Amino acid sequence: MLDELLAAWIGRQRWFGGKGRAIDQLSVESDVELTPGLRHLIVAVWQEGSRDRYQLLLGERSSLPDRLGHALIGMVGDTYLYDAVHDFERTGWLLEGMAHDQTHNGLRLRHVPGVTIDTSPRSLVLGAEQSNTSLVFGDAYICKLFRRLIPGVNPELEIVTALAARDAPHIAQPYGWIETDLDGTDTTLAIMQEFLCNANDGWDLALASVRDLYASLPEVTAADAGGDFAAESLRLGAATARVHHELAAAFPTDVIETHEVKRMAESFRRRLGRAVAEVPELRGHVSVIEEAYHQVDLLTHEVPVQRVHGDYHLGQVMRTPTDWVVLDFEGEPGQPLAERRALYSPLRDVAGMLRSFDYAARHLLAGHSQAAELEPRAQEWADRNREAFLEGYGEGGGMITRGDAALLRAFELSKAVYEVVYEARNRPTWIRIPLAAFTPRAAP
Ligand SMILES: Nc1ncnc2c1ncn2[C@@H]1O[C@H](COP(=O)(O)OP(=O)(O)O)[C@@H](O)[C@H]1O
Numbered sequence: 001m002l003d004e005l006l007a008a009w010i011g012r013q014r015w016f017g018g019k020g021r022a023i024d025q026l027s028v029e030s031d032v033e034l035t036p037g038l039r040h041l042i043v044a045v046w047q048e049g050s051r052d053r054y055q056l057l058l059g060e061r062s063s064l065p066d067r068l069g070h071a072l073i074g075m076v077g078d079t080y081l082y083d084a085v086h087d088f089e090r091t092g093w094l095l096e097g098m099a100h101d102q103t104h105n106g107l108r109l110r111h112v113p114g115v116t117i118d119t120s121p122r123s124l125v126l127g128a129e130q131s132n133t134s135l136v137f138g139d140a141y142i143c144k145l146f147r148r149l150i151p152g153v154n155p156e157l158e159i160v161t162a163l164a165a166r167d168a169p170h171i172a173q174p175y176g177w178i179e180t181d182l183d184g185t186d187t188t189l190a191i192m193q194e195f196l197c198n199a200n201d202g203w204d205l206a207l208a209s210v211r212d213l214y215a216s217l218p219e220v221t222a223a224d225a226g227g228d229f230a231a232e233s234l235r236l237g238a239a240t241a242r243v244h245h246e247l248a249a250a251f252p253t254d255v256i257e258t259h260e261v262k263r264m265a266e267s268f269r270r271r272l273g274r275a276v277a278e279v280p281e282l283r284g285h286v287s288v289i290e291e292a293y294h295q296v297d298l299l300t301h302e303v304p305v306q307r308v309h310g311d312y313h314l315g316q317v318m319r320t321p322t323d324w325v326v327l328d329f330e331g332e333p334g335q336p337l338a339e340r341r342a343l344y345s346p347l348r349d350v351a352g353m354l355r356s357f358d359y360a361a362r363h364l365l366a367g368h369s370q371a372a373e374l375e376p377r378a379q380e381w382a383d384r385n386r387e388a389f390l391e392g393y394g395e396g397g398g399m400i401t402r403g404d405a406a407l408l409r410a411f412e413l414s415k416a417v418y419e420v421v422y423e424a425r426n427r428p429t430w431i432r433i434p435l436a437a438f439t440p441r442a443a444p
């Protein structure tokens, strides 16, 4: 009965990864009572022969207040079952559990040694929930519950706790986490961090600057426009270099020897092959991309590698009143954990952010009545902020040499290939943005 109710409900959730495919079976793998009326469930969902696991907080009440009507899952007998992430009267138990390092039947709630957790703030579900659900407790904490579970320690937890232990700047302080054993592996279920209550998302700030430029008179340059973003891009570059420095100090590093550099090009090519098979729009661009990858084959220097962010873009950084903070060190969603924890050149993150400046500049052009006239302004904005970011990266101690140009370009194009697939799957109307990365530009 519970299985059927959950199967009908889970397919409608925003964070459910298997949308568009019928659910063949749902079964409860783990059911732990945290407190009367609050259960933690891990459910297995079978679709087309493959299984995914998700976690839920299941609330039980004999009557359901109006404020929880939208969270109703269904009724079993006289009991209302609902999605308890929306119930601040119950989510406080997560804080209690972490504050006191409670263990409930294999479910371990933990706090970072040395921090004190205030258990009084009430939670709200963050509106921007996507593949996970984030609970904001007052203006103190944000607790991200991973919905689809992948066995293993989440790289975000691993990285922020290691960086916080070094007092590294530019990160949101970690406070606690929830974990359990999944397939015999220590698995992160949730992470709780400092909530940056006075901060703005980098993507929103960049778009405000682009909008301002578009609205300015044609003779106003990106540098003279009121909302110029270059000083912020410069600071962001410096913050990025510092984060890379801290990551290199906190985790092992290595070098890819010259004779192994070709392997990097091979991995770019493998991704391209998979992407072309999935997205036909890429076919016409293969020769440009292949040529960039070929330049990596020709590199004659070794490449330092280390832990990196892995999915770095303007939506992953927030501007507080004092500086930039980097969030979400999880790598690219959907990639295997081993790949997300592997060592890469930090140029991979640099390339990710450069691509993001292109995205911000071009995203408002889609459907714009004056798109053709605005295109050069978009390019000017992107060029200006990309340069400022690179300058800041260098000023902050980041290493980019002349010889890195080929690798940086290959990382950029590889990221654009990833983005084409991401957009084809999630936002088909945006696909032109990454496709523009493959069009050679005339020299200015
Ligand atoms: N520590 C934080 N403080 C304030 N807001 C945050 C914090 N962490 C995340 N957010 C907000 O939540 C949004 C989504 O967070 P993120 O971790 O990137 O989730 P997802 O992995 O689902 O994209 C961010 O764009 C930001 O607006």
Ligand SMILES: O=P(O)(O)O[C@H]1O[C@H](CO)[C@@H](O[C@H]2O[C@H](CO)[C@@H](O)[C@H](O)[C@H]2O)[C@H](O)[C@H]1O
Binding pocket: 130, 203, 311, 313, 314, 315, 316, 328, 332, 333, 352, 355, 356, 357, 359, 360, 419, 422
């Ligand atoms: O959900 P995540 O933030 O982990 O990352 C995924 O979604 C991102 C979109 O939200 C996607 O980023 C792409 O779009 C951004 C604008 O929305 C842009 O700033 C990025 O440069 C672009 O890559 C990201 O690639 C994907 O992994």
